[in-house]
Amino acid sequence: MLTGIAITSIVVCFVLFIILFIWLYAIAEKQEEKNKKSKESHRRIAEMLGAIIDSPTNTSQSDEIYVLSSFIDKDKHERIDILSNILIEGLLTDAEDERGRKALFMVFELLKPQLHYSKMLRKGTANEKAYACKMLSAFYQVNEIPEIRKYIFDKNKELSYNASLAISILGDEDCLVKLIDSYKTNYDYSHRIILELFRIYSGDIRLLAIRCLENSNNYIKASIFKAVAKYKIVEFEIHYLYGAQDRDPNIRVASIKALCEIGNPKYEQTLINAAQDTMWYVRSTAVKGLGKINTVNSRRALLDAVRDNEWWVRYNAAHTLVSMDGGLEMAEKVIGGYDKFAADAVKFALYKTYNI
Amino acid sequence: MGILRSIVFYFNIFCMLYTLALSFVYIIQIVISYFVIRQNNEKKIAKDHKHYINSDNLLPISIIVPAFNEEENIIENIYWMLNIEYPEHEVIIINDGSTDNTHSKIVAGYKLKQINPPIKISLKTKQIRAVYFNPQYPNLIYVDKEPGGKSDALNTGINISKYPLFVCLDADSMIERDAILKISTEFLKDTKTVVAGGFVRIANGSVIENGKWKRFKMPNLTIERFQIIEYFRAFLSGRVSWNSTNSLLIVSGAFGVFNKSIVIEAGGYKTDTIGEDMEIIVTLHQYLRNKKRKYTIKFIEDAVCWTQGPMSVHDIRTQRRRWQIGLMDSLLHHKSMVLNPKYGSVGLLSLPYAWIFEFFGALVEGFGYFVIPLAFLFNELSLFFFLLYLAVSTLLGILISLGGLILEQNTNRGAMTVKQCMQLTPYAMLENFGYRQFITLCRVEGILRYHGLKSTWSKVKREPFNQ
Numbered sequence: 001m002l003t004g005i006a007i008t009s010i011v012v013c014f015v016l017f018i019i020l021f022i023w024l025y026a027i028a029e030k031q032e033e034k035n036k037k038s039k040e041s042h043r044r045i046a047e048m049l050g051a052i053i054d055s056p057t058n059t060s061q062s063d064e065i066y067v068l069s070s071f072i073d074k075d076k077h078e079r080i081d082i083l084s085n086i087l088i089e090g091l092l093t094d095a096e097d098e099r100g101r102k103a104l105f106m107v108f109e110l111l112k113p114q115l116h117y118s119k120m121l122r123k124g125t126a127n128e129k130a131y132a133c134k135m136l137s138a139f140y141q142v143n144e145i146p147e148i149r150k151y152i153f154d155k156n157k158e159l160s161y162n163a164s165l166a167i168s169i170l171g172d173e174d175c176l177v178k179l180i181d182s183y184k185t186n187y188d189y190s191h192r193i194i195l196e197l198f199r200i201y202s203g204d205i206r207l208l209a210i211r212c213l214e215n216s217n218n219y220i221k222a223s224i225f226k227a228v229a230k231y232k233i234v235e236f237e238i239h240y241l242y243g244a245q246d247r248d249p250n251i252r253v254a255s256i257k258a259l260c261e262i263g264n265p266k267y268e269q270t271l272i273n274a275a276q277d278t279m280w281y282v283r284s285t286a287v288k289g290l291g292k293i294n295t296v297n298s299r300r301a302l303l304d305a306v307r308d309n310e311w312w313v314r315y316n317a318a319h320t321l322v323s324m325d326g327g328l329e330m331a332e333k334v335i336g337g338y339d340k341f342a343a344d345a346v347k348f349a350l351y352k353t354y355n356i
Numbered sequence: 357m358g359i360l361r362s363i364v365f366y367f368n369i370f371c372m373l374y375t376l377a378l379s380f381v382y383i384i385q386i387v388i389s390y391f392v393i394r395q396n397n398e399k400k401i402a403k404d405h406k407h408y409i410n411s412d413n414l415l416p417i418s419i420i421v422p423a424f425n426e427e428e429n430i431i432e433n434i435y436w437m438l439n440i441e442y443p444e445h446e447v448i449i450i451n452d453g454s455t456d457n458t459h460s461k462i463v464a465g466y467k468l469k470q471i472n473p474p475i476k477i478s479l480k481t482k483q484i485r486a487v488y489f490n491p492q493y494p495n496l497i498y499v500d501k502e503p504g505g506k507s508d509a510l511n512t513g514i515n516i517s518k519y520p521l522f523v524c525l526d527a528d529s530m531i532e533r534d535a536i537l538k539i540s541t542e543f544l545k546d547t548k549t550v551v552a553g554g555f556v557r558i559a560n561g562s563v564i565e566n567g568k569w570k571r572f573k574m575p576n577l578t579i580e581r582f583q584i585i586e587y588f589r590a591f592l593s594g595r596v597s598w599n600s601t602n603s604l605l606i607v608s609g610a611f612g613v614f615n616k617s618i619v620i621e622a623g624g625y626k627t628d629t630i631g632e633d634m635e636i637i638v639t640l641h642q643y644l645r646n647k648k649r650k651y652t653i654k655f656i657e658d659a660v661c662w663t664q665g666p667m668s669v670h671d672i673r674t675q676r677r678r679w680q681i682g683l684m685d686s687l688l689h690h691k692s693m694v695l696n697p698k699y700g701s702v703g704l705l706s707l708p709y710a711w712i713f714e715f716f717g718a719l720v721e722g723f724g725y726f727v728i729p730l731a732f733l734f735n736e737l738s739l740f741f742f743l744l745y746l747a748v749s750t751l752l753g754i755l756i757s758l759g760g761l762i763l764e765q766n767t768n769r770g771a772m773t774v775k776q777c778m779q780l781t782p783y784a785m786l787e788n789f790g791y792r793q794f795i796t797l798c799r800v801e802g803i804l805r806y807h808g809l810k811s812t813w814s815k816v817k818r819e820p821f822n823q
């Protein structure tokens with residue numbers, strides 16, 4: 001009995017070994033074949049696009065596009081993807097090859113690769129839909145917004161994430177407001193995703209920010225302030241001023257950051273107050289702005305900040321000091337002063353900035 | 357004599373059952389990993405790390421590179437680290453009292469000058485001798501410190517670093533240019549992520565140009581080929597499967613990305629261990645579960661770091677001994693977590709597994725090599741069963757090694773040609789005849805010399821990467 005079991009187990013192991021070996025060979029071969037095919041398709045498509053761009057006449061260009069179309073139709077799923085990526089890269093590039101761009105645009109108009117992704121968005125798996133969102137937004141297919149909207153709250157994270165980015169690229173304000181509002185209670189994503197949604201938004205950032213602020217909580221408010229700081233939106237300045245005195249340190253940091261970007265001397269006192277905040281990260285943000293406004297009082301506050309107890313504040317203050325107009329004379333005073341830590345911070349800043 | 361015979365007999369039975377159980381666990385891991393990798397492959401098209409190349413919204417990252425006697429590759433490796441695809445990063449090289457020319461090579465190679473930067477001491481470390489910098493390389497900081505071991509060097513790097521995420525990277529490893537980009541997007545999409553580790557692949561033989569893997573070439577030495585198979589098995593089967601239950605016990609010391617504030621909260625790297633990579637992960641599990649915080653520790657098989665496997669028997673012995681000591685150290689230090697429901701899947705699954713199969717496994721297998729032939733000599737085991745046991749255990753070993761190769765092909769990376777894959781297959785079989793036994797004995801040696809070897813860097817000789 002035992003012998004029988006033992007021999008059977010050896011036979012089973014051996015059979016399994018043979019199966020695994022054949023399986024391994026099959027996967028490896030499939031993999032190699034796929035790689036070769038993909039490389040070859042890539043090469044051929046690039047070649048054909050080159051021929052289209054270099055075609056001397058419209059007729060010959062149309063002929064070349066027809067050849068490309070037939071080539072793609074033979075293995076549409078893979079080849080249309082290769083073509084799309086080349087087109088996106090070529091159409092979005094800043095190169096001044098106007099002729100090339102026109103030719104690529106013509107290929108896009110005639111072959112309509114976006115239809116492939118449109119179909120994928122409706123009939124694909126969740127991951128394919130996510131990919132379709134990405135490609136359709138890259139092709140700026142605004143007409144697909146209603147379909148993409150369906151997925152922004154999908155339970156598949158990749159799909160909802162890609163759909164969110166897509167609606168931002170396509171500039172769907174209503175949907176984006178709704179989405180950002182949902183982040184009030186959903187902390188799965190980092191607040192940096194909100195910043196990213198603003199960065200890639202193709203619509204009016206100011207309007208979007210105003211609408212998002214309407215029902216926001218502190219978390220969203222701070223994220224929006226950070227996201228729009230670089231746009232220096234005038235009507236937000238009042239929000240920033242109130243924010244600089246908020247009890248929530250995150251709001252204070254975001255507001256101070258935005259006021260620093262604006263760099264208007266009329267906010268001198270607010271920044272000086274922030275440079276004396278109880279939280280070190282508020283102080284370290286404020287000192288950057290003090291250099292920008294560069295008033296007598298701000299310089300004095302900056303000199304105090306170089307002697308801060310927190311190293312990061314000293315570090316930021318020293319960098320600001322040596323980079324601002326007239327800062328080098330002040331830096332000299334700090335180096336010759338009694339505070340060793342302040343002097344070290346300034347020396348380090350001088351070396352990093354001027355190699356001295 | 358009768359008692360000895362009985363011991364030999366029962367140990368014999370125990371060894372056989374243990375081997376079967378271990379193989380069974382490995383096979384389950386391979387099956388789980390197979391499906392997880394397939395699922396991850398499907399997700400790949402939806403991933404968009406490249407979207408962030410030009411974005412300023414990625415978390416900035418500090419690359420911390422502890423170095424001890426790394427004169428061979430260090431200049432070149434720093435260059436690749438400075439040129440990775442990542443919007444905002446700094447590279448911090450920590451020279452932990454090297455006795456070769458590492459220090460002078462780095463200072464001369466990058467024309468560094470001593471500076472006196474402000475340092476926030478969040479973790480206690482050995483004294484820093486000097487910090488060097490060159491404004492021409494604004495992302496590079498070089499720190500020369502008193503020797504204190506790799507953990508101490510990493511803690512120093514954490515103190516010096518200014519960004520919220522840090523990567524610990526071995527000085528003799530080379531990360532693929534987009535590897536950190538791939539990993540750090542995980543921190544954006546899932547705020548619970550505290551650590552994410554990448555796949556460490558054996559670079560021996562492979563051609564790497566400008567920090568980018570170009571093609572696989574079969575390495576010359578048999579020992580290198582065995583290690584390729586081993587790494588496929590360890591990373592693609594072990595790490596992938598444990599990752600699916602958030603109970604990874606190790607993120608390779610060669611390449612892992614950490615949330616700095618959490619590591620500091622947890623007390624940083626423990627300095628009296630040489631297995632700092634496992635120790636920090638188990639410490640984080642313990643700390644975060646004690647605090648009842650939601651977190652994930654991830655393994656991203658798509659983010660690749662290349663490392664050179666040892667090329668001599670001496671070096672591999674040193675390496676494996678060190679790994680075993682590190683494992684033993686962490687297991688002993690965190691023994692209170694084992695079978696403790698408070699620690700969830702870590703306490704109930706991965707730690708008991710590590711005790712039973714990783715720690716005792718080496719002992720059982722090691723003693724088995726002596727006791728089973730002894731049983732055969734004492735006539736407690738018939739020749740038939742002796743050969744049967746050998747055949748079953750070897751065949752299972754081969755199946756598991758082949759499983760590792762299948763998993764590698766399943767990643768769709770297309771690294772090897774069919775010919776190369778078939779060339780490696782015999783090594784999946786051959787490693788069960790001698791190599792595996794040698795590795796087991798190195799591990800047993802590690803356990804036996806635990807106290808003596810506990811606090812050494814144990815350098816392994818490396819050669820420049822194939823360019």
